[in-house]
Amino acid sequence: MPDARGSVLRLDPLRAWRFVAGKVSGLGAVTSPPYDVLEPAIVRRLTDSDLHNMVRLILPRDPDLGPARYDEPAQRLARWQQDGVVIQDDRPAMYVYEQQLGNAVLCGLVGSLQLDPERRVVLPHEEVMQHWVDDRLRLMEATDADLEPILLAYADGGAASDAVDNARAGEPWVVADTYNGAHHQIWRIDDPTTLALIADELSKHEAVIADGHHRYAAYLERQRREPGRPGAAVGLAMLVDYIRHPLTLDPIHRVVPGLSLQTVQTHTPPGWQMQPGRIEGDPDRISITDGASWLTLHSATETPTVAQLHELLLPAWGVVQEDISFHHTLADALALAGPQQVAVELAAPRMDQVLRSAAQGVVLPQKATSFGPKPRVGLLFRTL
Structure with a gap:
């Protein structure tokens, strides 16, 4: 349960950015898996698929350039914004994201996660490697954006999970198909009453970081460096009720x-x-x-x-x-x-082992688990 001293699990609405279908070859063609699962062959395929594929933002090239290597994705994102290739949602919303690949389904809420430096309600379960934290932080600082949602898992979401399933009964806001055969859909939740119900439900829970420990550590470092900056106290995240929508766990x-x-x-x-x-x-x-x-x-x-x-x-x-x-x-x-x-x-570690260690404040070694399915990068992102 959340710490009695005041920390609660919060996922707030945001005005997300997304690609414009008419400006790219296809919404699926501009998406990418997360940066840390990209093998060279996949990078080549994604780079060739569309000039606007997200891999051109999340995987900066030319490591010999040092910190300057992050300038290119920052400039590229700025051009896409100026040219209307990506646009920002008119109104804040919570987003329901569903990914179907065969029998595997990823389904949950995407929003702005309130950071928890004290580890009371947002619980890591594995160590990080500092060079990857630094890499993600430099990319966030250069682009002034959170390009890839981290993935959080919690149990028995009650009213929040009901809101997810109710939203899926309506017409999706965004639909995309990717080359691997996955079907992606996104719905918006902006009704104040529903958002209040979600917030109240989530405040009763804690969540484990399933995927994105390095990005979350970069969020925390950004907040530490700019404590008074609006938007620095949150980071882009997807929250999944793993009881209602189970996740896979691989080594x-x-x-x-x-x-x-x-x-x-x-x-x-x-x-x-x-x-x-x-x-x-x-x-x-x-x-x-x-x-x-x-x-x-x-x-x-x-x-x-x-x-x-x-x-x-x-x-x-x-x-x-x-x-x-x-x-x-x-x-x-x-x-x-x-x-x-x-x-x-x-x-793979068992789910009960991961949850038990996280609840006890014990972290596993770096790259201990691979939770899935992972959110596709490029369907929604956030700027500060």
Whole structure:
């Protein structure tokens, strides 16, 4: 429950920006997945799909330019605004966003999230990497915008979830289809009575950050730097009642340079079961491959395997954790595996493990989970 000293979960209406259908090749063609799941092949496809694809804003090029690399997306966004390629909604609203891809459905409220530096009602569940926080903050400062909503999960939304489902019964405000086969719809809620009911319901809850820890940390840093600036105390967010509209929970795999299977075999601490091969169906396993052979480790504990990997195994193996790369698909990790660079396949933490650690103020290692489906970038965004 929210802290009795005053912090409450707040998601406020905003005047969102969106693309104008007649100014682009298609509303779906200008959208993108979030920045941190963009593999090079996807970036090329998105860049080629439309000159106005959001990847041109959220993934600044030319890292050799240093801070100046963020000037290009800022200038590009300004041109799109001046040319009417993107326009701002006339009136503040809360937005219901639904994404359907096969049997998977993402559905929830998009608005301006009141930030919670004390971690009383907006609860992170994993660590962040400072260079990515700095990267997102520089992009936010250059563009003066929140281009990608973070994703929050809460339970038993009552009147707020009823309002979401009631809105979906009407005609959508925005409709878009994306190349991956997903169908996206957005509805507006601007009725004062309904907005008041939503606000009252949300004030009774706390929410876990499901996706977007680095962006949320950047929101907090922006607020710290500009505490008196209007708009700096909130950030763009999507809030999902995961009981009524369940989220998926997948692992993020690792590639570890300089590590061999022999080192794993000889330096794994006592207490771990070690089996040759890739043992499937075990939710508490860690499977490791050099591209030719597999080794599977198992430890009988309630601690998520990703935490055990970072806290116990990697130090025992002598790994420099800053060198690790993270991959949302196992295929991408396996493509990089070799005799001196292993791929580590993880199982996803269970939802109860994530929620319990967040409620206790215990965070998992960085890139511990991949919640989904993820909101598509470019259908709605916010400027300060």
